[in-house]
Amino acid sequence: MAEMTFRQALKDCLRAEMTRDERVLLLGEEIGRFGGSYKITEGLLDEFGPERVRDTPIAENGFAGVGVGAAMLGLRPVVEFMTLNFSVLAFDQIVNHATKIYTMFGGQTSIPIVYRTPGGGGQQLGATHSQNIEVWYAHMPGLKVVAPSNPADAKALLTASIRDEDPVLFLENLNLYNTKGEVPDEEQTLELGTASVAREGSDLTVIAYSRGVGVALKVAEELAKDGVSIEVVDLRSLRPLDRPTFCRSVARTSRAVVFEDDWLSYGVGAEVAASVQEGAFDFLDAPVRRVAAAEIPLPYAKPLEKAALPDAEDLTRVIRETLDATGFSA
Structure with a gap:
């Protein structure tokens, strides 16, 4: 067991999954050279290169849709929204495409995509940047919604989310990033949907x-x-x-x-x-x-x-x- 922050647990998971499976790639605003707004992806561009760690334009609807297409073609994209509030701009791609394609096309293609995003209030970010709107997404059959509370669960649940064949919205409360907890050294996964x-x-x-x-x-x-x-x-x-x-x-x-x-x-x-x-x-x-x-x-x-x-x-x-x-x- 090692004590680490919620932030570090997520980073370790991304590195491990990218090392294990070359189909895993990252998409999002400022996730490469800048290392992500909350430094979850810091260092991964140097380690895995620009083909697998891709900085995107400020166009959530665009790169959320690119992720859907990549998943349909056999990749396993992890898409980062700078904040859950910005996912509203990609609502159509998440709700009408990622969530429904498997069913609407009779199971011909799965959509193994993860949308990672911080959210929550308490950081003085104002009304449009501090919302907890996860219930909007939890309402949608076809989309899994995960909300860990500690570093060990965060790492195990993100691992399971990346390996899952269904689209997953992975919620990270801003107030948790610096919290610490013990995380097992060996690989751990948790079944999605278990309290x-x-x-x-x-x-x-x-x-x-x-x-x-x-x-x-x-x-x-x-x-x-x-x-x-x-x-x-x-x-x-x-x-x-x-x-x-x-x-x-x-x-x-x-x-x-x-x-x-x-x-x-x-x-x-x-x-x-x-x-x-x-x-x-x-x-x-x-x-x-x-x-x-x-x-x-x-x-x-x-x-x-x-x-x-x-x-x-x-x-x-x-x-x-x-x-x-x-x-x-x-």
Whole structure:
């Protein structure tokens, strides 16, 4: 095991997969000479050359489509959007082409493409650069959506995504790039669509993904000092969604809170809450609660941005309210 940052885990994965399979190539803005806006691809141009690490024009719709064509011809492109927000400019290529070609053409060609992209708020990047719009993509059958929360999972899930025969949107929350964790030295992959129990508990289940998992783990650690046992489920994948894992957890704890960075209405949390109602209703002692961002375009001003994003204090409050509603006593 080696301790490394989320950023380094992604870079190591890209290098390993490019070394292992000459069909893997990288496309994106400033990923070559500049090394990527967040330095994930730094050094890879020198190592693999301009044929496999390609700087693109500022034209998301164009290079997202080039990636689809490359995948159809047998390559395995990894396309980087500088931010998830810019993927909106390539929405047609992702949703109407990468996602649907396999089905529309009767399985004659697969589309093994990965769209890597950072997202999330908290960096004072303004309303149009700080969105969590992953639910748009998770809504689409034919596209897999992955959202790791720690370096080990990031490396294993990106490896699995590159090797997958289906298109994958790989989400990297900006707040996670410098976080550290232990990563196995040997090659690891994780099956896409499998959640994990990041922390076992008996009194209440918190279901989260990406940045939210770290927040949930810290809250669980603090509440443990008061005798409250919180189980934390890390979704890891938004499509496929591992409903059995979090429903089994709720069946054990009888209470559930969903923590997410996107907006409350029509979000990932709404789907998770509905899934719990369908799969674990008889075990619930209280309604499923959700903690999410304020339903506004995210402000630029730091105090307003902080107030709009869900945090540990918000999650702790809702957990305590849920426990109190059932007469819980530690």
